[in-house]
Amino acid sequence: MHLAAGTRIGPYEVTGLLGAGGMGEVYRARDARLNRDVALKVLPDEFAADPERLQRFTREAQALAALNHPNIAAIYGIEESGGQSSGPRVQALVMELVEGEDLSAHIGRGPVSVADAVSIGRQIADALEAAHEQGIIHRDLKPANIKVRPDGTVKILDFGLARTLDPGAGTRDVSNSPTLTARATQIGMIIGTAAYMAPEQAKGKAVDRRADIWAFGVVLYEMLSGRRAFDGEDVSTTLAAVLMKDPEWSALPASTPAALRRLVLRCLERDPRLRLRDIGEARVLLSDAAAVRDQPASAAATPGQSARPSIVPWAIAVLAAVAAAVFAILPMVGSEPEGVPVQFNVSFPPGIRPLSAGSDYHGGAISPDGHNVAFSGADEKTGRVAIYVRSIDSVEATMVRGTDGGRYPFWAPNSRTIAFYARGKLSRVDIDGGSPMVICDAPNGGWGGAWNRDDIILAGVTDPGPLVRVSARGGDTPVPVTKVLPGDNDHDWPQFLPDGRHFVYTAWGNSFTGANNTYIGSLDSPDSKLLVKDLFHPAAYADPGFILFIRDGTLMAQEFDPRSLELKGVPSSVASDAKGPITVAANGALSYTSTLMDNTSRLEWIGRDGTGGRPLAPSGFYADPAISPDGTKVAYGKKESLSGTFDVYILDLTTGAERRLTFDPADDRSPVWSPDSRDIVFSAGRQPVGLYRRQANGAGAETMISPSGTRQVWSGQWSKDGFILSYGDADGSWDIFTLSLPDLKSTRILGSPTLNESRGAVSPNGKWLAYDARETARFEVFLTTFPPSVDKLPVTTEGGAEPKWSHDGKELFYVNSTTGALMSVPVTLTDPPTFGTRRQVHPGPLDWGWNSSHSFDLDQKTGRALVEVVEARADLTLVLNWRALLKR
DSSP states (O other): OOOOOTTTTTTTEEEEEEEEEETTTEEEEEEETTTEEEEEEEOOOOHHHHHHHHHHHHHHHHHHHTTTTHHHHHHHEEEEOOOOGGOOOOOEEEEEESSSHHHHHHHHSSSHHHHHHHHHHHHHHHHHHHHHHHHHOSSOOOOEEEOOOSOOEEOOOTTTTTTEEOOOSSTTOOOOOSSOOOOOBBTTTOOGGGGGGHHHTTTOOOOHHHHHHHHHHHHHHHHSSSSSSSOOOOHHHHHHHHOOOOHHHHHHHHOOOOHHHHHHHHHOOOSSSSSSSHHHHHHHHHHTTTTOOOOGGGGGEEEEEESSHHHHHHHHHHHHHHHHHOOOBBOOOOOOBBBEEEEEOOOOOTTTEOOSSSSSEEEEEEOOTEEEEEEEEEEETTEEEEEEETTTTTTTTETTOOOOTTTEEEOOSSSEEEEEEETTEEEEEESSSOOOOEEEOOOTTTOOEOTTTEEEEEOOSSSBBBOOEEEEESSOOOOOOOOTTEEEEEEEEEEEEETTTEEEEEEEEEETOOOOOOEEEETEEEEEEEEEEEEEEOOEEEETTTTEEEEETEEEEEEETTTTTEEEEEEEEEESSSSEEEOOOOTTTTEEEEEESOSOOOOOOOHHHOEEEESSSEEEEEEEEEEOTTEEEEEEOOOOOOOSEEEEEETTTTOOOOEEEOOOOSSSEEEEEESSSEEEEEOOSSOOEEEEEEESSSSSEEEESOOOOOOOEEEEEEETEEEEEEEOOTTTTEEEEETTTTOEEEEEEEOTTTOOEEEEEOTTSSEEEEEOOOOOOOOOOEEEESOSSSOEEEEEEOOOEEEETHHHHTTEEOTTTTTOOEEEEEESSSOOOOOHHHHEEEEHHHOOOOTTSSSEOOOOTTEEEEEEEEEEOOEEEEEEEEEGGOOO
């Protein structure tokens, strides 16, 4: 959300933007009542829907309100405006507007004089002492959060990371850092800005006021020296410096008083037990004019002569401590320098959802230099899909202009240009600005790609189909470079090996007859070499010679010779809870998809307008909800654990009693009710695979009603005249059939070997068939006559699946196959039909996809809907210096 000049929030009129950070945007505003300028820290509307962010926003207000100190920017109040019919909801923290430069600007011009450093440091210490006495730590003290007014008064800003000290709070915190995403991971938590973190922060441990004392020492050092105390090319090397290296003590001016040197040393003790105990001691020292009077350099003991332990025993102690915290400081494989393995999760921007609704997660890609991550996301409100880029040391992500509809980005070797698939084209664009350029047609999209230093791009532009090569400069006709073998469906996720000629790629098996295998291909020959068999996720190559792949949720690394193209040794585990795709940077960083929750879902009732959200049952492992025609019961697939199998259950809405209907060890799911609400047909994974019918009260035996020889079946629509179903035929594609009852005669009415037509629904007047099909890179909804006799009519163009008719036939509901939102569109069933303005009914994401026949159902009596909402959250996990984990 951006507020234009003139926008009013309560009595405050916005006059301009001051800046933006992890907690929102900050504006200059005019207080009409008191005739003064203030700063408004605005929490965007979509943030307000996030309880975690809202809690942090409230906590910041409470923390600041408790601090009444001349060196801390004051809070005047909280204002809220808008919401519902009166415009977007805006929550703002009204703060003192501090004029002047921040301290980073002063340091940027060179060292601060000793006298000025003492004056500024004394005021910082005074402010921190007041905060600490209130039980509040800042945790992100740095020059950018310290303002120096023209009269020399210092003001500390942004206690957004402050945390009231609570002995019962444990060792974990759930707040987000403004610079490093800091959601809990299996190996700890990183809070704050890398160059100013205390070592215990960098290890993900709990922190106390001594973390602020460390940051104070870093700031004091930088004021005196004019340079960073701990610096590196990226977050990984900066954190390594914090953990392992001393500042360049010779950078302190020779005129630095001995007492001031000792203060900096005491503040920068890595062991918190040896660090300065109280910031008040620093305030007292800096207030002592005699103690900080200029002295010649000879009067001060050098750091090497101090009582501090030498680097060698200290390093040994750190190794033990970090190993205990799982951040093991270990040698990297080969001749690379030692590195610190750091793992953290990249959450998506507020209001932007990863394209993970259903089984098709788009993932992200780390740039070759390891500095940025590109990913595709969808706006939860508008459904707009685009490519976003985020620096790995920032929580801010920027949408790349010209990438509307973009998916599956991959990087050029220069780390400044990305290629992506959108609207039937493969295009490229510079992330720093400029217009996108079409490289070639990609009518069926593609998954991932590779770009070598000769400007050759490998991509899958047809689905199914082989990989093709094309010039990154555009204008070329794509040329196939792989052969699709029997049992394969399409080839995707290529990655060049170091020679720029050979490449790794994934051959996806078709839905029923093939396996997913990793191959080595070559630009010089269409022949390929099998490398790793039976992988659910694509593999990747990593220098100096590893193949990375995921097996049963564990990220594995196996040595690989890129010259002989042979695997060596046995795989070693790198990380758990991993999914694909994997991308690797040259600096030892890698990315993969992780799921931070256990793939649970919830069933909830919503009104036809999307209101309500009343849960049907506690969160669990559900699938395919179906409401009985008489509105008294709900059937659904359910399993007891993530690794379990589905059975059909029935919930009585009048009594609340749940009853299990099937007991087979294979999956039983996708229930559909008979028109009289007495029987249920469900899809069974047992042998023989097919549709089975059973009385809903559990009486009688199950009988198979679908044709024998089917490979997989999705239930469909049951009407008085028969059954509409879709199932996988021997050719590996999905088609739509009618099944007459009771003679069980099956007739294919719609289908082709490649387009995967499925999930058909006949209109209430019996004249029109709505269905979904994957004719491009995603599913779309189409309409045709019933039985089909004319060309199909597209209903959606931005992704659609699972169409369902309203009881009066005037509205089609469907799932947006890009975002997972529940949508609807008015339909006038003329010849040809016409469509009104589509709307979002529920933001989802609904659990649609290859493994689901339906993720929602409509109550034909009341018009309300029952939706299955996914509770799993797919995040992108980054591991810096990943090879150090091989020695754990």
